[in-house]
Amino acid sequence: xxxxxxxxxxxxxxxxxxxxxxxxxxxxxxxxxxxxxxxxxxxxxxxxxxxxxxxxxxxxxxxxxxxxxxxxxxxxxxxxxxxxxxxxxxxxxxxxxxxxxxxxxxxxxxxxxxxxxxxxxxxxxxxxxxxxxxxxxxxxxxxxxxxxxxxxxxxxxxxxxxxxxxxxxxxxxxxxxxxxxxxxxxxxxxxxxxxxxxxxxxxxxxxxxxxxxxxxxxxxxxxxxxxxxxxxxxxxxxxxxxxxxxxxxxxxxxxxxxxxxxxxxxxxxxxxxxxxxxxxxxxxxxxxxxxxxxxxxxxxxxxxxxxxxxxxxxxxxxxxxxxxxxxxxxxxxxxxxxxxxxxxxxxxxxxxxxxxxxxxxxxxxxxxxxxxxxxxxxxxxxxxxxxxxxxxxxxxxxxxxxxxxxxxxxxxxxxxxxxxxxxxxxxxxxxxxxxxxxxxxxxxxxxxxxxxxxxxxxxxxxxxxxxxxxxxxxxxxxxxxxxxxxxxxxxxxxxxxxxxxxxxxxxxxxxxxxxxxxxxxxxxxxxxxxxxxxxxxxxxxxxxxxxxxxxxxxxxxxxx
Ligand code: N01
Numbered sequence: 099x100x101x102x103x104x105x106x107x108x109x110x111x112x113x114x115x116x117x118x119x120x121x122x123x124x125x126x127x128x129x130x131x132x133x134x135x136x137x138x139x140x141x142x143x144x145x146x147x148x149x150x151x152x153x154x155x156x157x158x159x160x161x162x163x164x165x166x167x168x169x170x171x172x173x174x175x176x177x178x179x180x181x182x183x184x185x186x187x188x189x190x191x192x193x194x195x196x197x198x199x200x201x202x203x204x205x206x207x208x209x210x211x212x213x214x215x216x217x218x219x220x221x222x223x224x225x226x227x228x229x230x231x232x233x234x235x236x237x238x239x240x241x242x243x244x245x246x247x248x249x250x251x252x253x254x255x256x257x258x259x260x261x262x263x264x265x266x267x268x269x270x271x272x273x274x275x276x277x278x279x280x281x282x283x284x285x286x287x288x289x290x291x292x293x294x295x296x297x298x299x300x301x302x303x304x305x306x307x308x309x310x311x312x313x314x315x316x317x318x319x320x321x322x323x324x325x326x327x328x329x330x331x332x333x334x335x336x337x338x339x340x341x342x343x344x345x346x347x348x349x350x351x352x353x354x355x356x357x358x359x360x361x362x363x364x365x366x367x368x369x370x371x372x373x374x375x376x377x378x379x380x381x382x383x384x385x386x387x388x389x390x391x392x393x394x395x396x397x398x399x400x401x402x403x404x405x406x407x408x409x410x411x412x413x414x415x416x417x418x419x420x421x422x423x424x425x426x427x428x429x430x431x432x433x434x435x436x437x438x439x440x441x442x443x444x445x446x447x448x449x450x451x452x453x454x455x456x457x458x459x460x461x462x463x464x465x466x467x468x469x470x471x472x473x474x475x476x477x478x479x480x481x482x483x484x485x486x487x488x489x490x491x492x493x494x495x496x497x498x499x500x501x502x503x504x505x506x507x508x509x510x511x512x513x514x515x516x517x518x519x520x521x522x523x524x525x526x527x528x529x530x531x532x533x534x535x536x537x538x539x540x541x542x543x544x545x546x547x548x549x550x551x552x553x554x555x556x557x558x559x560x561x562x563x564x565x566x567x568x569x570x571x572x573x574x575x576x577x578x579x580x581x582x583x584x585x586x587x588x589x590x591x592x593x594x595x596x597x598x599x600x601x602x603x604x605x606x607x608x609x610x611x612x613x614x615x616x617x618x619x620x621x622x623x624x625x626x627x628x629x630x631x632x633x634x635x636x637x638x639x640x641x642x643x644x645x646x647x648x649x650x651x652x653x654x655x656x657x658x
Pocket of ligand 1: 158245285287290308309310480
């Protein structure tokens with residue numbers, strides 16, 4: 099869609115053309131009949147997957163669950179090729195959806211939003227773009243994802259580096275040539291664990307700089323044959339009902355067994371079966387892995403012993419398994435030959451716990467001890483300013499001020515969907531919703547459906563403004579923190595779930611850990627009660643927002 103004029107008016111604007119934005123556009127345009135459009139920074143659809151093209155980038159959710167379920171027709175026409183979809187296949191899928199639903203006509207590509215201001219006189223959002231265009235709409239919906247604001251750590255001397263450096267979350271569209279080169283990779287989270295084995299095969303030498311050792315379960319990726327595709331097509335209804343009835347939104351059930359209630363032999367055999375099946379299913383073999391330290395320790399020890407056996411050098415094995423957190427308290431990676439990669443002659447591991455990076459210099463990375471690693475390229479697999487980062491970056495200004503200020507002590511909102519003082523704004527998979535603790539497309543569909551119904555309701559009832567009430571937001575924010583505190587999830591030093599990976603970011607557990615099924619029920623009840631907890635107004639003018647009791651919220655802040 100071309101921007102012909104400097105100003106454009108819509109009923110609804112959606113930011114981002116990933117899973118969230120595409121489905122939201124379809125629902126608002128084709129079901130509610132609104133004049134809606136997407137503003138997208140990239141030149142194509144894909145969202146997270148438009149930017150994450152690093153070597154080995156692949157989804158950790160299994161293909162039969164990593165898709166839309168709102169349309170049986172779409173489901174029947176699409177065919178995945180592997181157990182886990184790779185980044186380019188996911189882009190192909192989203193392009194297929196955009197084409198089938200004829201969505202491109204309402205997408206402004208190459209349009210980076212730099213400011214969103216609510217105009218109180220007109221009750222509309224004014225959205226400004228980097229290229230000085232202005233868009234106006236009554237409804238503003240963010241579909242910017244949770245992991246789209248990249249984190250390049252502020253390491254002294256980066257600008258003096260003579261080679262090229264890359265962040266995995268903003269990978270060049272044409273790829274990067276590693277052939278014959280010495281590569282340094284910083285970061286061993288889900289991304290680094292996917293990237294290292296692929297980079298190692300391509301480059302002359304790979305040095306992995308590890309600050310915190312990590313668990314990883316073998317993914318055991320495999321290709322799909324036609325019979326399996328047919329099985330998946332034939333079981334659309336069952337798969338849809340399965341992903342919508344599990345707390346994680348994945349296409350597998352979480353066992354109700356408790357870890358310590360089975361015999362040692364049985365426990366080891368259950369862990370072993372899950373290890374052989376591979377993937378995120380491991381997390382679901384017992385119901386208490388994330389609530390009982392004792393249970394978690396059993397899983398952690400099992401995984402560590404499996405990892406140790408993969409690595410030939412005992413010193414390397416030690417560094418890779420000195421893990422300082424409970425299994426899955428950080429987002430658990432899954433891998434294809436990650437630990438085996440350290441058995442290659444062209445791969446070295448640097449333990450940053452023992453010898454941290456002191457600076458980057460013209461030729462590479464220098465450690466505190468003075469040891470230098472000469473490199474041609476550096477790959478930052480250093481994660482994201484997650485969840486709040488992408489929203490704050492939009493520079494959203496409500497009648498009472500900027501979101502950045504409102505969230506300076508951590509996100510405050512209602513259901514992860516709506517923020518006091520920011521009328522007619524909805525945040526798909528916002529902090530305070532299950533989002534990153536779930537299979538994202540399933541959470542996204544639930545949010546989009548809820549938002550669509552809410553907008554339809556307001557349209558039918560001629561409601562001008564809707565926003566989260568302060569009391570409801572405060573109660574929800576406390577509930578999110580209490581729910582996390584009942585698990586092992588906050589018991590981690592550096593976790594992006596807690597914002598602890600970003601210097602100066604408030605340490606607050608951001609996603610909702612109560613599970614997708616419970617969350618869906620809560621959202622549905624609130625809808626049935628006529629949007630209880632929300633302020634629905636037919637008037638104009640600034641809404642006076644009550645001050646949230648930050649002291650009360652802080653008492654729920656998490657520390658270890
Ligand atoms: O980022 P991370 P990621 N010096 O924050 C290290 C999703 N994802 O991009 O642990 C040295 O997890 C940091 O060390 P530490 C998934 O949800 C999904 O890997 O903080 N090291 C860590 O090792 C995932 O969780 C898929 O001590 C530094 C790493 O960088 C999320 O994306 C696939 C450092 C960052 O790990 C983010 O994963 C891949 C520094 N200054 C990823 N700063 C799917 O399947 C940071 N680190 C959908």
